[in-house]
Amino acid sequence: MDVGHLPASEFDSAGFEQTLMGSPEENPVPDMVQLLTIDGEVRHDPTYSSYVADLTADELRGFYRDMFLVRRFDEEATALQRQGELVMWVPMTGQEGAQIASGRALMPQDYVFPTYREHGVAYTRGLELSHLLRRFRGISHGGWDPREANFHLYTLVLAAQVPHAVGYAMGMARDRLVNPKLPEAATVAYFGDGASSEGDVHEGMVFAASYNAPVVFFCQNNHWAISVPTEVQSRVPLANRARGYGFPGIRVDGNDVLAVHAVTRWALEHARSGGGPVLIEAFTYRMSAHTTADDPTKYRLSADEEAWLDRDPLLRLEKHLRSRDLVDDAFFEDLREEGRNMAVRLRENVQAMEAPGFEDAFTDVYAEAHPLVREELNAHRAYEAGFADSDADPTAASREHTA
Known part of the structure; x- marks a missing residue:
């Protein structure tokens, strides 16, 4: 068997490594x-x-099933947005290998801090996929209880989840000092190559290194920060940045489920056992748009996308499973039928979602009643009540209140 480290030169010759600025020696x-x-x-x-x-x-068959179903989910969510059922959607097609493989490496006591694209990781943590769509339908600020699966709410503010993950990991370590009977645990902070340029990532890594926090920084390098390519964001490979903070950095083929699973298991064991933080750069590719509000044809070539088709994580694992006679055609047909049924249920669940009442916006601000919020709610109720006497001319009450 070949050695499992793919030299950089081989990746360069295949055309999958971006040309980095600076000398190779440095x-x-x-x-x-x-x-x-x-x-x-x-x-x-x-x-x-x-x-x-x-x-x-x-x-192994489970890895394939997971990737297939989350891709089918992603396709259906995109269709729902195009049909006006969702305000926006953040596709993940092409990144299933990095997400499923790393998610399946987690232990129940570990805690995940995602960005807004980790639908595959959410699936491995047992979340109901329709719950992921509540925020994108505009009916919830979150969509699920993070404590139920140790999977935090999606973070739309770029990279803000990274310091949160480090702080939580520091708390985990302190809890075990107080109570050694607690299980060893770690946090995982997911972010993209674009977010790696944010100060939050730098600050989080400084704190993690200084306090030896049990945190794994998982960067999905999908090559594009919306329209900005990786070589514009960094003069060095992203995995190399870890050396500057004093902890290990690993670059892994993000479309290889076996490699990602293995590397993540190693990194989590390292972090949980007191070894400190680890940076994983999963080298993958975003096959779809950044969001459904994005048009990738404006900034990247179709030839680049086609070059990554052969590296599809599903296709690669299918070849492996077939070569070992671990699957047959019936397996894939059953899976396609399961995907179709899942999509039908997903659509029904989304269309059945009811928007919260306007007053709910006031009740969700604080955990307990607050006098200022109560005053604002009463003012709003009085404002709405003024329209009741102006059914014939709805604008009259508005003019009266404005006056």
Whole structure:
């Protein structure tokens, strides 16, 4: 079997590495951890292969099923937005391998801080997929209780979740000092290559290194911060940044479910056991738009997208499963039927969602009643009551209140 580190030069020759500014001597491109080639063949890696050696046939089929269903979910959510059922949607197609593989490496006691694209990770944590759509339908500020699955609410403010993850991890470590019987746990902060340029990421990594926090920084480098390519964002490979903070940085083939799963398991064990933070750069590609408000044809070439089709995480794992006779055509047909049924249920759930009343906006500000909010609510009620006497001319009350 091939060695499971793909040299940077090989990636360059394949056209998948962006040209980085600066000399190779100063900023060497790190090798890529890869355990599954694009042809579905297994590579051996002396560090990481042992972390996937115990995967069963059912678990491998489960990886494929997870990726297939979240891609089908993503397609349906995009369609719902196009049909006016959602205000906006953030697609994830192409990044299923990085999300499912890392999500399945988590333990129940670990805590996840996502951005707004981690639909696959949410699925591995047991969240009902329709709950993810509540915010995008505009009926909720969140959509789920983070405590139920240790999966935080989506963070729309770019990179704001990273300091939160570090602070939570510091709290976890302190809790175990007080009560050593608590299970070892870590947090994972997911963010994109674009968010890595935000100060929140830098500040979070400084604190994590200083306090040896049990946190894994998981960067999904999908090559585009909306319309800005990676080489404009950083003069060095993103994984190399970890050295400046004093903790390990690993670049992994983000479309290789085996490699991502192995690397994430290693990183989580390292963090939980007191080894401190780790940065994982999952080298992947966003096959769809940044959001449904984006048009990627304005800034990237279709040839670049086509070059990544062969690296599709689903296609790669399918080749591996078929080569080992772990699946047959009936498996894929059953899965397609499951996906169709899931999409129908999802659409029904979304269309049945009711918007909250306007007064709910006042009751959700504080956990307990607040006199100022109560005063504002009463003022609003009085304002609305003024329209009751002006049914014939709705603008009359408005003019009266304005006066």
